[in-house]
Amino acid sequence: MKILDRLTRMIDGVPDGASIILSVEDVKGWLSENGSGGDQDLTAKEVGELFDRSPATIRTWIRAERLEAYLFRDNEYRITHAAVEEFQAQERNGNQYRHSNSAHDRG
Numbered sequence: 001m002k003i004l005d006r007l008t009r010m011i012d013g014v015p016d017g018a019s020i021i022l023s024v025e026d027v028k029g030w031l032s033e034n035g036s037g038g039d040q041d042l043t044a045k046e047v048g049e050l051f052d053r054s055p056a057t058i059r060t061w062i063r064a065e066r067l068e069a070y071l072f073r074d075n076e077y078r079i080t081h082a083a084v085e086e087f088q089a090q091e092r093n094g095n096q097y098r099h100s101n102s103a104h105d106r107g
Helices: 003-011 024-033 044-051 055-063 081-100
Strands: 070-072 076-079
Touching: 044 055, 044 076, 055 076
Parallel strands: none
Antiparallel strands: 070 076
16 A cells, blocks of 8 residues: 555544654555665665766765755665656756757758
């Protein structure tokens, strides 16, 4: 069951302004079921290996907002697989755009 579905069922009937308590174990379990857990996301080193780049280059891309990431444990970037796929799509589209505007294509 998706996280959103679990949360929706959990709060069904709870009045506005009320609080709910979630155990860390439950949240970790839900995240791992849905492929969004910190342990499944990639480090800058792992993404660097995918692109044959150094972790420093990956961190530069993150700081330049070319690649979406989040801080894990306040000191290490983590990158989701979806962010890597989005980055690859943007790079492909960017390369196609530059190619279509080349002098060769304009005649």
